[in-house]
Amino acid sequence: MFRFFLTALTCVTLTATPIAVPVAAKDLGVPQAEVVLTVTNSDVTNADGVAVLDLAMLEQLGRRSFETTTIWTDGAQRFDGVSLATLVDQLGLHGAALRATAINDYSVTIPLEDVSRDGAMIAYRMNGAPMSVRDKGPLWIVYPYDEDPRFQTEVIYSRSIWQLDRIEVID
Numbered sequence: 001m002f003r004f005f006l007t008a009l010t011c012v013t014l015t016a017t018p019i020a021v022p023v024a025a026k027d028l029g030v031p032q033a034e035v036v037l038t039v040t041n042s043d044v045t046n047a048d049g050v051a052v053l054d055l056a057m058l059e060q061l062g063r064r065s066f067e068t069t070t071i072w073t074d075g076a077q078r079f080d081g082v083s084l085a086t087l088v089d090q091l092g093l094h095g096a097a098l099r100a101t102a103i104n105d106y107s108v109t110i111p112l113e114d115v116s117r118d119g120a121m122i123a124y125r126m127n128g129a130p131m132s133v134r135d136k137g138p139l140w141i142v143y144p145y146d147e148d149p150r151f152q153t154e155v156i157y158s159r160s161i162w163q164l165d166r167i168e169v170i171d
Contacts, residue, residue: 028091029057036138037122041169043092051091055124055138062086064121068146071157072136079142081123085115087167095169100141102163103133109170110141110159119143119151122164136162 028046031054039051046052061082069076087093093112101107110120123140124130131137140162143151150156 028053029060031057036124037165037167039087039091039093039167039169041093041095043094044090055130058082058122058124058139061090066121066144066147068142068144070142070145070160072160072162076146078127079121079123079140080125080128081121081139081142083117084110084120084122084141085117087122088112088115093169095171097170099168099170100159100161100164101166101168102161103165104163106161108159108161112169118147120159133163139164 028044028051030046031052033054033056035052036055037053037058039053040049042051044051058081063080064083064086065078065080067076067078084098088098095112097112098110098115099107100110120141120143123142124138126135126137126140131140141160141164143156143160145151145156
């Protein structure tokens with residue numbers, strides 16, 4: 001009878017955990033290489049209340065690819081990266097907007113309501129190669145500009161931040 005009580009109590013305790021509890025660091029993993037992206041105000045953290053990711057961790061979130069022209073490059077370019085919507089989902093980002101900041105502290109604001117599966121991507125490869133800082137890397141928020149006229153506006157171009165290294169969820 002006592003053994004049954006402990007088993008039942010354990011089951012009740014495990015299932016009574018609130019859904020909003022942040023995901024443990026072990027679920028995200030620990031960077032094994034240079035950190036390329038730091039995300040603050042995330043439900044999922046792995047270092048002092050923030051999520052830090054290396055390139056391999058970003059690649060594990062899921063790959064998206066598209067070819068498009070940009071106003072900053074010559075001809076069509078192939079981009080590989082992780083959908084911004086996937087990053088939002090995987091890290092449990094909630095709020096009004098994302099503040100995306102570059103290595104030089106330039107920042108842009110992207111309303112969370114504008115994040116969609118077919119929209120922005122955090123690119124980490126261009127034409128199959130990692131992007132150096134000199135070539136707008138290591139991360140660049142790009143859109144499939146050629147796929148839809150809604151991605152060919154000054155607002156969208158202004159959100160296409162390169163040398164991205166930080167994202168902060170803001171209310």
